[in-house]
Amino acid sequence: MDNSKATKTSLLLFFCVCLCSSSSWRTSEAQHTWQEAFKVLGISWNPNGTLNREIQIPMVDPTPYDDSTTPAPTALSQDIYLSPKSKAYVRLYIPLNPPKNKKLPLVIYLHGGDFVLFSASTVIFHNFCNDIASQFPAVVASVEYRLAPENRLPAAYDDALKAIFWARDQALGTGGRDPWMEYADFSKVFLLGSSAGANIVYHAALRALDFDIRPLQIKGLLLNQAYFGGLQNTQSEIRLKDDPYVALYVNHVLWSLALPRNLNRDHEFCNPISGGTYQGRVNRLPKVYIKGDFGDPLVDRSVQLAQFLYNNGVTIYYRFNAGGFHGIELQNKTAAQELYDDMKYFVNNPFGTSHEDISDKPLYNDMKNIVLSTGSAYASS
Numbered sequence: 001m002d003n004s005k006a007t008k009t010s011l012l013l014f015f016c017v018c019l020c021s022s023s024s025w026r027t028s029e030a031q032h033t034w035q036e037a038f039k040v041l042g043i044s045w046n047p048n049g050t051l052n053r054e055i056q057i058p059m060v061d062p063t064p065y066d067d068s069t070t071p072a073p074t075a076l077s078q079d080i081y082l083s084p085k086s087k088a089y090v091r092l093y094i095p096l097n098p099p100k101n102k103k104l105p106l107v108i109y110l111h112g113g114d115f116v117l118f119s120a121s122t123v124i125f126h127n128f129c130n131d132i133a134s135q136f137p138a139v140v141a142s143v144e145y146r147l148a149p150e151n152r153l154p155a156a157y158d159d160a161l162k163a164i165f166w167a168r169d170q171a172l173g174t175g176g177r178d179p180w181m182e183y184a185d186f187s188k189v190f191l192l193g194s195s196a197g198a199n200i201v202y203h204a205a206l207r208a209l210d211f212d213i214r215p216l217q218i219k220g221l222l223l224n225q226a227y228f229g230g231l232q233n234t235q236s237e238i239r240l241k242d243d244p245y246v247a248l249y250v251n252h253v254l255w256s257l258a259l260p261r262n263l264n265r266d267h268e269f270c271n272p273i274s275g276g277t278y279q280g281r282v283n284r285l286p287k288v289y290i291k292g293d294f295g296d297p298l299v300d301r302s303v304q305l306a307q308f309l310y311n312n313g314v315t316i317y318y319r320f321n322a323g324g325f326h327g328i329e330l331q332n333k334t335a336a337q338e339l340y341d342d343m344k345y346f347v348n349n350p351f352g353t354s355h356e357d358i359s360d361k362p363l364y365n366d367m368k369n370i371v372l373s374t375g376s377a378y379a380s381s
């Protein structure tokens, strides 16, 4: 056998071993494979180790749109690159007719997509930000952050933090200020995220505590159907393990793509109530809005987080709906409007410096519909 033939044979062997072991390798839910999860997610490996993502949901440009088929926007948008070298940008939104004599809250938004998929340009998130900007009204900065597994966590947290620093520099006028940012009230900043974006918001807010971001004042976090996990499955994850949006076996694959290779699902990136470096500082967080749906397998994680933050003295507003599913607000206009109304109330509510201040407010009273015990949650009828 000559050398090249030997190489070919060993390569073949290597390939075969990989294939055989991966196809016989099972996730902890014995009936599912990685290949199935990749198929569901519309992803596959490129030969160079990057991920090929089928574009399942289209992306759109900021306004003005090139094509007239796109519906008229309810807000204006533009992309602002955070540095000449990087691909990181924020998509900035202002309402079509911003009020003349009043500054608007600044909402820094982190989109969903399991840490692995989508962009600030993805149409569903673009439309969501249009709605937030026009309905609150608010200046919205939607962060284009790096995705896993090419860039595992904490890359996305770092990018969110960079967007916060960008907003701080805008507030200071360092290197000039975008004219649209004249509409922003830098003392009323909110971090808003859905799904993986809510996870990123939580971690970015805790990391921001280490930095001088004055004159920015982060007044609240909004966590919509936050994407968290842990080694031990929750009751909702087990009850809804074959969920069409976040099936348990898909979840496990996603976490193995998102987390650094040496960390397991009880690391605080995934399981924020497991302890870790943030313990002892969560009490410095501003007020937090948490929204979950009992038809979403991830709901118990949000209930646990609400309980954890509450026990740590953080002011919590929360709503847990019966039924629903992960990403309901992207498909159901009524559910979207309820969410917008909640968030608008949270952003504009002057209360919320202590538990007593909000104890008679409607969102807070929803807590009475929830039994928080033994790590599982039930909607009382």
Ligand SMILES: *[C@@H]1O[C@H](CO)[C@@H](O)[C@H](O)[C@H]1NC(C)=O
Pocket: 046, 047, 048, 049, 050
């Ligand atoms: C990896 O391969 C993909 C698909 O061929 C290509 O689009 C991408 O640019 C490559 N990335 C790097 C870092 O080489």
Ligand SMILES: *[C@@H]1O[C@H](CO)[C@@H](O)[C@H](O)[C@H]1NC(C)=O
Pocket: 321, 332, 333, 334, 335, 338
């Ligand atoms: C949409 O959401 C609302 C409010 O959560 C719910 O009452 C309604 O049944 C949902 N509609 C559909 C078609 O699922």
